[in-house]
Amino acid sequence: MGVSPWIIVFLFSVLLQGFATLADTNIQDTSGLNGIAANWDTKPSNWVGNDPCTDKWIGIICTGNRVTSIRLSSFGMSGTLSGDIQSLSELQYLDLSYNKKLGGSLPPSIGTLTKLQNLILVGCSFTGEIPKEIGQLSNLIFLSLNSNKFTGSIPPSLGSLSKLYWFDLADNQLTGGLPISNGTTPGLDNLTNTKHFHFGINQLSGSIPSQIFSSNMKLIHLLLDNNKFSGSIPSTLGLLKTLEVLRFDSNAQLTGSVPTNLNNLTSLAEFHLANCNLTGPLPDLTGMNSLSFVDMSNNSFSASDVPTWFTTLPPLTSLYLENLRISGEVPQGLFSLSSIQTLRLRGNRLNGTLSIADPSNQLQLVDLRDNAITAVTIGAGTPYKKTLMLAGNPFCNQGNSDDARCKATGQSNPALPPYKTASNCAALPPTCHSNQLLSPNCICSVPYRGTLFFRSPGFSDLTNSSYFIQLENTMKTKFLSLSLPVDSISIRDPFVDINNNLEMSLEVYPSGKVQFGEQDISDVAFILSNQTYKPPPTFGPYYFIGQYYSFANGVLQTSKSKKNHLPLIVGVAVGGAAVVAALLALTICITRRKKGSPKQTEDRSQSYVSSWDIKSTSTSTAPQVRGARMFSFDELKKITNNFSEANDIGTGGYGKVYRGTLPTGQLVAVKRSQQGSLQGNLEFRTEIELLSRVHHKNVVSLVGFCFDQGEQMLVYEYVPNGTLKESLTGKSGVRLDWKRRLRVVLGAAKGIAYLHELAEPPIIHRDIKSSNVLLDERLNAKVSDFGLSKLLGEDGRGQITTQVKGTMGYLDPEYYMTQQLTDKSDVYSFGVLLLEVITAKKPLERGRYVVNEVKGAVDRRKDMYGLHELLDPALGASSALAGLEQYIDLALRCVEESGVQRPPMGEVVSEIERIVKMAGAGAPIAESASDSMSYYANRTPRHPYGGDSPSDYSGGGLPSTRVEPK
Known part of the structure; x- marks a missing residue:
């Protein structure tokens, strides 16, 4: 006779009770997290006990028993960041963005986290000076402290961050100048590997030191707009040949001539110099053939004739040169540039006859108010019917005062309403509850909301919906590629704000549920705060400010209430351990008797497959399915939403391919055969046998198959970028x-x-x-x-x-x-x-x-x-x-x-x-397909985030696949 099962259950329950108070997580990390949470009025719902790694605390990622990542964006936390953060010595990623009531000073002890790679605190309310100790974080790659209330100067010690890729201090209250090294202290000129200097919307002042720029630097974004810089632009700026976006606009005390070597910047796409006090000749942009957006309005350049470079920039979409004393006739070729959308030339001395013939079909607005134009000729070619504004010209005083073009708003088509994502409701839309919105797919749910800010888009035509549709599609693709439960993306009301940023509202809708869970929000928000999502190139650099997401049923608990119930929770947990163990053992016994061993289950699968009356490709009679899962027809019908047209991602001789989402959240591609397809039973079985036996990163993975109700289907990993x-x-x-x-x-x-x-x-x-x-x-x-x-x-x-x-x-x-x-x-x-x-x-x-x-x-x-x-x-x-x-x-x-x-x-x-x-x-370390998208054949391709950005920092997510049908 063997040992009684009930004795085993009893012994197991005793052991379980003995270990109930022990935890796998490093005690130092547990203490640190509890100390941090003690300073917050709210925290995620499952932050209880003493084992954050094993219990998978929301927003916490562990490697082994050490906490390596904290991601808690948009959780509505208030309070301060405690010095207990120093206990998390293995921490690599810290993201507390979009918690507007989280503030106070950053603890200097944050400088002890020597393994930290990402420090992201966007859209909080942190105050005081930026700790100089951050300069000790030698592994830091992303530093995003924008949209807070930091004061004081930029610490020179940040010049020691030799691995820094992304450096964003914008939208704070920083003062002082740009620090440079002097032999004893570091400076920003040491950051030769950094690609992003985002320092706009502060109160930075003083001259821009010439030493800060060198030919060794890899900068692609230099954003110094909306500050108080004075003096002239240093000629060393012309050494930054990798530069793609340049913003010096709205620095009213910036004076002197623009360096003549500026046209060395042949990669520059967006160029902003408006609202300064620059003097000297109007800059010569000849040869800068990547330029798409130019704004040099409201400066003090010396009077000049119309520049020759006006008509030599093929990718140009937007030319803003207002109040610059430019004289001469407007070149006719300017209106015919293939990409041109907006011409703002108001307040100059442009004269003679305005001639417009065969204008580009992209051209939406021509503003020539307050010039000296005496006649207007619309050529015999394609007439220009969009907005033309001529008020304040002599032409309007020659009996043309009633001409629509001489009115304040000019001649135009009826104004289009602001963009809003189209709804796919086929019939009368449902009525949603008060806390829900209707998604583009006509489903009532609670979206994650916020505002996108694009700091330098390469276009100006906000009536062109194709831009925003591309933005929605690429963002949804990114979320789905990382196996996040996103149903749809909605964008609405784009407009240019007072800081010349393009703003728009964003809503991300959940898939398969009424609202996101806490872990979902942690993942979705991180994709945006961490710049994991990269928009189409024409949108340029961006940042996102997310709103607090209110979870259902009060799942965000207060720290105080949780502390009051902690003894009860521990008591119940220990006291119920024996019951749990007994139930677990009983369940195992019953399950084994009903289902048999895993080997028996696999044998039954093999037996089922072997019953197919088709020739095997292997030497044995039974096909080898090695890990491939057998799906029922109803399962695949459910995960593809009844093989809906919305999930149809390809068609071939074999049949159709549908995107589906497994209950685990994994994205898959389901290849469904059709009657008379070019692929028969043998090919179907061959693919199952062979793909289930191979495992390599450059070979597509087979998830499973279906041979049910007369259907043949193959289920693959989902690959998003086609063939x-x-x-x-x-x-x-x-x-x-x-x-x-x-x-x-x-x-x-x-x-x-x-x-x-x-x-x-x-x-x-x-x-x-x-x-x-x-x-x-x-x-x-x-x-x-x-x-x-x-x-x-x-x-x-x-x-x-x-x-x-x-x-x-x-x-x-x-x-x-x-x-x-x-x-x-x-x-x-x-x-x-x-x-x-x-x-x-x-x-x-x-x-x-x-x-x-x-x-x-x-x-x-x-x-x-x-x-x-x-x-x-x-x-x-x-x-x-x-x-x-x-x-x-x-x-x-x-x-x-x-x-x-x-x-x-x-x-x-x-x-x-x-x-x-x-x-x-x-x-490259982390190149994504979105870095490679080319949306306009007539525009020099530009990659705002480069092709060699650091790793995705997505914290996981499954590899993806789209299967090409035969």
Whole structure:
């Protein structure tokens, strides 16, 4: 006789009671968190007990038993930040943003957190001076203290933060100048790796020291607007060739001439000098061909004729030059710039005849009030019917006073209402409760709300809804890619505020629930406070101020009430331990008797799959599903919202692909076959078997499958950025330059090499092509679609005699002729893909075969092997294509007619890695697809946050995938 189960239960309950008072979390961290919470009037609902890591306290992330992250944005906390923060010696991320009643001085002890990487306190009410001790945080990457009430000067010690990437002190009450190093103390000139200086809307004063800028700096944003700087702009500004956004506007005491070397800033896109007291000649912007927004209004420049550069800036959307004493006729070509939206030239000396012919269809406003224009000619081409303002010109005094263009508001179409996200209600919308709003998808819920501030957008036409639709789509994609329960995004009422920031209201609606939970808000708010979300390039730098989110049923508890009940909670917990243990043991026993062991469950799954009357691809009779989950039809119907059209993300010969969200929150792509599809039972089973046995970051992951109610469905991880083919053809909106293309083909090569050399047994894909290479959130390549794949077999045979299958254009001619399939067949297909990547041409189109075209055109005596005419124009100038010749050599080796002359995939990977190094295309720390979006073909692509920003700091989130159907 064995030991009685009830004795085991009793002993287990005693042990449980004995350990009930022990905690896994480091006692120092627990003490620190409790000390911090004691200074707050509110705290998250589950902050009780002494084990924050094991009990998964809201907003707390642990590594092992140490607290490494605090993320509590928009929790409505009030009080101060206690010096107990120093106890959290392993803390890496601290985000307490959008708690408007959280204030007081920052404790100097924060400087002891030597592992801190992100310090984010946006939109609180912190006061006093910024602690100089922050300069001791040698690992700090993000420092966001904007929108508080800090006073005093910028501590020179912050110049010691050599790893700092993001530096935001804007919208405070800081005074004094910009500190520079002097041999004994550091200064901001030491921050050569920092890309963002955001110091606007303060009371900073004094001259801008020339030493602060150097050619070693990597600044892309320099925002010094709305301060009290005096003196002149230093000529060293012209050394910042990486600069993309420059704001000196609204510094009324800024004087002197603008440096003549300003046009060295050829990457500059947004240029703001308005409302200063600058003198000398009007700056010459010739050659600054990235400029989209220029505002130099209200300065004291010397009188000048119309500049020649007016019509030479193709990306220009907005030109603001008011009250600058510019004379001469307005160049007709200014109205025809392809991107131009707004021309504000009021209060100058522009004269003669105003001639407008064939204006750009983007042009919405021309303000020429208070000039000296005597006549107006509207050309015979496309008439200009948008707003034209001419009041205060002689033209209006020559019997034209009744002309609509001479009225204060000018000639215009009826004003459009402010933008608001469209509703998708098909019928009469439902009536929501008082604390709920109607989402764009016509669902009543409680959104997370706040205000977005864009500090330098590259456009001025707020009637163009496409900008805001792009913003909504990219933001929703970001949230979904990180597996957050977001149903929809709503934007409303964009306007330009007094500080020349573009403001708009933001609402984020929950998915599958009436309102967000506490952890949801912690995650959603962090995406915005931490700049994890990167907007489309034309919006430029931004910040967000979130509102307090009121959770249902009073889940935010006061610290005092929780303390009063702590003895009762502990007593109940200890006293009930035995009952819990007994119930747990009983449940385990019953479950095991009903369901059997996990192995038995797996066997039943295997048995069910084996019952399919289809041929297996492996040597055993039962397909190997190794971890792939079997879904019922009803489960997949539910997670895709009844296969709704809104979740339809792709269509092919196989059927349709739908986005779905599992109960765990994981995003998936569900590929559903349709009757008469091009993929049969064998391909369906092949993909299940092969994908369930391979696990590699460059191979798409299979989550599960469904073979129920006559349906065949495959469930994959969700990948958001489509296929390589869509990127090359411009359909996905993802712009791939030379370096990004190299990283994509390297990832694909690694995935194929894994299949050939590390999978057991080896796998031949048999359908390598650009539409079977998917791009995830970071533009990492993932090889997909294994319906045609073959195992080489466990006996080590290097070839298989099999019916020829694949895609014409990529198909290995040797395999086609002999029906002998080897791993070199995949190498050939990959070689074709390499050529497709640099030409952006279909491999086979109208009888033209890209392999033959390249082979026939190659001339190794010439630059780029003489292939200029064949290369994709989007790759740019030849000088930027380092390693191209070696790349072409590799591609041509891969498409040799004889398989034995082709390199193995392992060698291909090594060669591409060598080319990547030559091109300086080593993967950036955290590049996202949004950094690569190109929305306007006529505008020089600009990336406000760069292609090498620090890691996402998302604190998790699943990798993503969108599956390309056949």
